[in-house]
Amino acid sequence: MVDLWDGLTQAFWLVITLDRELAEIALRSLYVTLTALVIACLIAFPLAAFLAVRRFRFRRLIIAILNALMGLPPVVVGLIVYVLLSRSGPFGVLGLLFTPTAMIIAQIIIIVPLIASIAHQSLRDLWQEYHDLLISMNVSQGQKMRTLIWDARRALLTASLAGFGRGIGEVGAIMIVGGNIDNVTRVLTTAIALETGKGAFALALALGFVLIALTIAVNLMIHWLGQTEREGRW
Amino acid sequence: MLFPLNVTDAQTRRWGKILVGPVSLHLTGAGATVIIGPNGSGKTTLLHLLHGTARLHAGTIAWQVPMAEARAVQSFVFQRPVMLRRSVVDNIAYPLVIRGIRKSEARAQAHDWVKRIGLDEMADRPATSLSGGEQQKLALARAFITAPQVVFLDEPCAALDGRATAEIEAILQEQMAQGTRLILSTHDMGQARRLADEVVFLRAGQVHETGPATPFFSAPQTDAAHAFLNGDIVE
Numbered sequence: 001m002v003d004l005w006d007g008l009t010q011a012f013w014l015v016i017t018l019d020r021e022l023a024e025i026a027l028r029s030l031y032v033t034l035t036a037l038v039i040a041c042l043i044a045f046p047l048a049a050f051l052a053v054r055r056f057r058f059r060r061l062i063i064a065i066l067n068a069l070m071g072l073p074p075v076v077v078g079l080i081v082y083v084l085l086s087r088s089g090p091f092g093v094l095g096l097l098f099t100p101t102a103m104i105i106a107q108i109i110i111i112v113p114l115i116a117s118i119a120h121q122s123l124r125d126l127w128q129e130y131h132d133l134l135i136s137m138n139v140s141q142g143q144k145m146r147t148l149i150w151d152a153r154r155a156l157l158t159a160s161l162a163g164f165g166r167g168i169g170e171v172g173a174i175m176i177v178g179g180n181i182d183n184v185t186r187v188l189t190t191a192i193a194l195e196t197g198k199g200a201f202a203l204a205l206a207l208g209f210v211l212i213a214l215t216i217a218v219n220l221m222i223h224w225l226g227q228t229e230r231e232g233r234w
Numbered sequence: 235m236l237f238p239l240n241v242t243d244a245q246t247r248r249w250g251k252i253l254v255g256p257v258s259l260h261l262t263g264a265g266a267t268v269i270i271g272p273n274g275s276g277k278t279t280l281l282h283l284l285h286g287t288a289r290l291h292a293g294t295i296a297w298q299v300p301m302a303e304a305r306a307v308q309s310f311v312f313q314r315p316v317m318l319r320r321s322v323v324d325n326i327a328y329p330l331v332i333r334g335i336r337k338s339e340a341r342a343q344a345h346d347w348v349k350r351i352g353l354d355e356m357a358d359r360p361a362t363s364l365s366g367g368e369q370q371k372l373a374l375a376r377a378f379i380t381a382p383q384v385v386f387l388d389e390p391c392a393a394l395d396g397r398a399t400a401e402i403e404a405i406l407q408e409q410m411a412q413g414t415r416l417i418l419s420t421h422d423m424g425q426a427r428r429l430a431d432e433v434v435f436l437r438a439g440q441v442h443e444t445g446p447a448t449p450f451f452s453a454p455q456t457d458a459a460h461a462f463l464n465g466d467i468v469e
Contacts, residue, residue: 129316132312132316136309136312137309137328147328147332151318151320152319
């Protein structure tokens, strides 16, 4: 209980005093996760729309695999990305290991299935609603996908927020591929893990509260930008 | 020129059951053809067959141009209008946008239609917030904005009150006067009498009787058509 209170107090002071190190770590967390989120959405939304409108062999198998990959263990993803990016790996020449880029790659792999699966549910329902109309209008496959993505944009926002939540709180994969290097790849979650390991529970809790506050702030901002929950909107 | 349309022994099935057919029709290029018949007689399926959105399992449907070209100058209005999750004006502009017309131009044309159908005060409201009659008027505007040569309408006034029906029929009459060919199904015999130049009476998926509207309504040739017009139950 004392640790919790100390953590809250410390978090308050860290924020109030605009602690430089905290700001740097928080901004890096945001940079890594938001970059991964944008790239993941660019992959996941068209994929979900394609799976909603196209009928082809093994489609259901692909959807089942995508759903299963929502529970992809981050540590395993981290390990695979590590092997691929390590000096002896196929992409070792790029020198990306222990950089924020490697962390972004790992996060993309983790959140694409999650965003695509949630988006697919929404787009599939919308496609059932639109099917007859768009078929009668002779709309091309690309136009169908664009129409679904645009008209379901607020539902897709929920999918992207779920992806953001998974990404910002992720520690296993980015610890492996990022290495938790001070001033380079340290983010809030890896810093929490480090401070906990050192027994500095109050500081770890403080960072945890900052992480929660950051997550809530970003969610609120995206909701505000997306104009969700407003009267007369979808 | 799309017409005449020659339908020869057209048939469609689902799960091995014949839904419509064999049907043979010869439709010329003016006025309104009204398809009537009891529930389950295949009115909606026949409309989809003619429009090319139902699979043709046997027979032929021959427009004077290939089906793909014919589809490009046709529109379809559904019994339950499908509203895109967009504003009223964006719903109406949609068919133009997918044809590659610039969005600003498409919206300008859509605004003209919004005024014509009396929804100008609701132009920027979500289409799904409109009443049933307003949604059907929007669906009509969306169907007519591309200036199609043929419009298929599947019971366009089902579940609408008299006023909404009158407004929709006025739009249909106006478009017919401008040369748009209508092929519609209806359960409303009053509407059929008001709009039809030609009647197709379907029964159990087949054309039971067809011909010009006036003689059909005044002296139907078959007992089933006679009973149907009298309001008797026809299977």
